[in-house]
Amino acid sequence: MEITLSPELMKLLESLVSTFSRVQYQYLLAIIPTVAIFGLYFLVVVRPGLGKLRGWWQTRKFEGETKGTIVKLVHNQPSSILNMFKLAMITLDDSHKVMRALRDTPSSRPIHLILHTPGGMVIAAEQIARAIKRREGKVYSYIPQYAMSGGTLVALACDKIYMGENAILGPLDPQLMIGLFDQYPCASLVKALRIKNANREDRTLIYGDVAKKAISQMKVTVSEILTDKLGEEQARKLSDKLCDGNWTHDYGINLKRAKELGLPVDDGMPERIQKIADTFPCESSVQYRKHKKNENDNSLRITL
Numbered sequence: 001m002e003i004t005l006s007p008e009l010m011k012l013l014e015s016l017v018s019t020f021s022r023v024q025y026q027y028l029l030a031i032i033p034t035v036a037i038f039g040l041y042f043l044v045v046v047r048p049g050l051g052k053l054r055g056w057w058q059t060r061k062f063e064g065e066t067k068g069t070i071v072k073l074v075h076n077q078p079s080s081i082l083n084m085f086k087l088a089m090i091t092l093d094d095s096h097k098v099m100r101a102l103r104d105t106p107s108s109r110p111i112h113l114i115l116h117t118p119g120g121m122v123i124a125a126e127q128i129a130r131a132i133k134r135r136e137g138k139v140y141s142y143i144p145q146y147a148m149s150g151g152t153l154v155a156l157a158c159d160k161i162y163m164g165e166n167a168i169l170g171p172l173d174p175q176l177m178i179g180l181f182d183q184y185p186c187a188s189l190v191k192a193l194r195i196k197n198a199n200r201e202d203r204t205l206i207y208g209d210v211a212k213k214a215i216s217q218m219k220v221t222v223s224e225i226l227t228d229k230l231g232e233e234q235a236r237k238l239s240d241k242l243c244d245g246n247w248t249h250d251y252g253i254n255l256k257r258a259k260e261l262g263l264p265v266d267d268g269m270p271e272r273i274q275k276i277a278d279t280f281p282c283e284s285s286v287q288y289r290k291h292k293k294n295e296n297d298n299s300l301r302i303t304l
Contacts, residue, residue, distance in 0.1 A: 055279030062272045068110040071101045073128075073154070074280050075117040090120025090150045095127040107137035113158060114142045114273060116280060119149025122174060122214075126221055129157035133225055142269065143167040144277035149175075149249065152242075157225050161258075161265045164274065168252030169263070172222055172242040174214035175249060176207060186211035187245020218243045229264050238262060 059070050075088040098113075105111055113132075119125065132139045132154070141147075141158035148170030155161045155169065163169075174186045189211040193204075222239035223232075230238065238261060258265045 052279065055276050058272055058276045058279070062112070062270070062276070065272075066110065066112065068112050069101070069105045070112045070114065070276070071098060072114045072276075073098060073117055073151070074114070075120070076281055088118065090117055090124045090128070090154075092121065092124045092127075094120070095124040095131075098128045099131045102131050102135050102139075105137070107135065110138040110140060111135075112140050112142060112273075113154070114144070114276065115147035115151050115155055116143075116145055116277060117147055117151040119151050119170065122150065122218070125150030125153045128154050129221070129225055132157040142273045143169070144269065144274055146170075146252070148252075152253075153222070153225070156222065156263070161263065162269050162273070163255045163258065163265050163267060164269045165255065165267065167269075168254050169258055169265075170253060171245075171247050171249060171251055172218055172239075173245045173247075173249060174211070174218050174243070176211055176214065178207070184211075185245055185249060186214045187243075190215065191245075215243055215245075230262060234262060 063070055073094060102111065139158045140160050140162065141155040142162045143155060144164045144167060146168050147155050149172065152169040153172055176184045176186050176189060189208050193208040219239045222242060223235045226235035226238060241261065255265060255267055
């Protein structure tokens with residue numbers, strides 16, 4: 001059976017199709033910017049917010065289980081343009097906030113300090129360490145991944161240090177910053193001064209003098225922090241080991257090495273602390289699919 005359409009009806013259908021195509025095109029032009037704005041909003045606001053929400057939930061659960069308060073000292077490399085000018089190190093602002101948390105928390109309530117930092121300003125780290133030392137209540141530190149330099153100093157002041165199986169601490173040898181980009185190990189400057197050089201500049205002698213003072217001051221600080229835990233003699237020996245430049249400043253002291261040195265460390269990292277650390281903001285090129293603990297890739301399971 002054939003159906004014949006009149007020319008007028010054909011023109012009407014063509015007009016409708018043309019109108020629909022124009023409307024659809026205009027609709028697409030209108031919706032593409034909206035989708036782009038929503039996608040940007042999701043990446044910048046929603047996605048980090050979901051990680052913070054998971055971290056908040058795990059934090060509240062742990063605080064409820066331990067009847068304590070969690071304090072986080074976290075420094076990651078900037079992961080977005082919004083954070084590119086943020087210092088990824090311990091600063092005086094950090095020391096102010098940590099000391100306020102110590103002051104505001106009742107001594108009957110233990111503090112669980114999560115450290116995830118490469119270190120930072122000596123004066124800031126020392127302020128935090130001495131504030132922890134003076135606190136009447138307990139302070140426990142947790143190192144899921146790393147607490148280098150000033151982070152190690154803060155950890156040593158705590159009543160106990162819990163380290164992840166792959167976590168590392170770092171040496172406490174001071175670094176002399178000259179200008180914005182030049183950094184010299186104080187121990188190396190002192191060693192260089194022992195080499196005879198008639199053409200040595202006056203500023204090199206000044207740098208060496210400052211380096212000697214920095215090492216001496218750090219040794220005193222570390223000894224005072226550790227004396228109650230290790231005794232005066234052992235604390236002095238350990239401060240010499242950590243501050244005299246026996247390693248490079250980025251040398252990682254793992255759990256086994258920390259125990260050999262006599263540091264008060266423990267490998268009993270709570271699983272919930274690790275879950276909290278997993279929510280710390282971090283952008284990486286590493287990608288993988290997370291498997292459930294009871295998942296076996298070699299088996300095929302059919303469930304109804």
